[in-house]
Amino acid sequence: MSAPHDDDDAAQQRETDRRLTELEIKASFSEDLIDHLNAAIVRQQQQIDLLTRELMHLREQVPSDSAGTPRSLRDELPPHY
Structure with a gap:
């Protein structure tokens, strides 16, 4: 028959294994999230570069001589008006 001390050690080992497994799962999800966020940042930077x-x-x-003067909306009416 096993001693109570051995049962306590086995239970503690199982608890440690369970906690380690949970930490490994969390680390895996965190790594996946970081990869997705990194891909989103890369896409956004590409969009920013394109828009720039x-x-x-x-x-x-834009003609340089009109850069300082405000434009009138009448200047932008189609010719048939």
């Missing part, structure tokens, strides 16, 4: 290039391109298209 588009904005620079649009600014190059």
